[in-house]
Amino acid sequence: MTSAATVSTSAEERRSELLRAAYLVMARDGVHRTPLARVAEEAGVSKGLLLYHFQSKDALVLKTLEWVLDTTASRIRQALAESSERSAAISVVVDAVWVGPDQNRDFFRFYLDGLEHQTRSPQFEELGDLARTIINGLYREVIESSTTLSGADSEAATTTMRAIIEGFFLQWLQTHNWKTNHQRYRDRCLLAVSSMLALSAGRISDR
Template sequence: MGRPRIPDKDTRITPKHVQLIRATYQALAEKGLSRFSLQDVADRVDVSKGVVLYYFGTKDGLLLATWRWVLSRVAERIRLALERSADPEERARAMVDAIFISPEANRTFYLTFLDLVGTVARRPAFAPLAEEARRIEEETYAEVIQHGVRAGVFHSSDPNRDAKVLRALIDGLFIQWLQEKDWRERHPFYKRLCQEAILRYLGCPKAGPPSGSAG
């Protein structure tokens, strides 16, 4: 499996860039894009707003760099998880483990990701990043499916199409999980549900029966 790519990945990222990006990511998760300002970032790292603009040029430049950085980290984490196993079922479970990393991390990611989805619909400049993120995600899922098909464990006549279904399944479960009042406690249940749903969809003979709603 090739190394994931995100647009402008060759842009040099300094420790200061990363510090500002991390502050942006947390501010987006806490306030949402509609209430987000450059001053939020400046206040978090105790610098002037001009320093933020010096490193990223514009507010959109900062937002694009932040989402690019976050998405590249997610892609790399999944890639490393897949390299640890050759068994198709274990690879599928490891992929979900790498995605369902922790309640807090997943909540932060999906709150900002949903903002990105809305932004893409209104601001075309963000579309290439979202398209590249979708490509990476679906190519990763398709590779997992193809590996399982070659091993005679998974069933798929069109891995690329089924990768879209997996993406919809994973994102859909996360959106449902976000709405849970006890989202921290329900995180393991949703991870297990996601693993079982993927394995059943792909026809894995060792996939268990559907989980009960009690978790």
């Protein structure tokens, strides 16, 4: 059992290394601008190995997308767990989402590359559902734990919250000084999300 576990773990670990390398270079340079050879180089490995562990470039891209989605959600959940106050949960999430210029820029561009693939290649069909499950699930938890919203109301609030956050990311990305603008857009984003949730909760409690 130990040996089997070691072998499979080692294979898993190797795969993770490859995914990490793939994410690193593909997020920065763009999926369509990144040859497998470049990923292999980054991982210090041959191109053949990538095709050995993943069957095709598309498969590698898909796995990388899933990997980074999982990883990121875990990181944010972690940040959430470390802050005990329920009331400030929204601000904690928004802060955790807006980690930093470079990290956000890479992630979001890669996320958009994923969307490009999802809408044009059958292989990536389920990606939208996966992203929705992970992202909306996370946001909804936060909303239900820190407001009075529930049911269809929290579902609607979740969608709007996601729209606001991703919309701000979109605009921030189009900015020349994305490094210095990061804080400004994060603040505006937090304000918009907070206002929207306060309004939603108010509306509900008014009836």
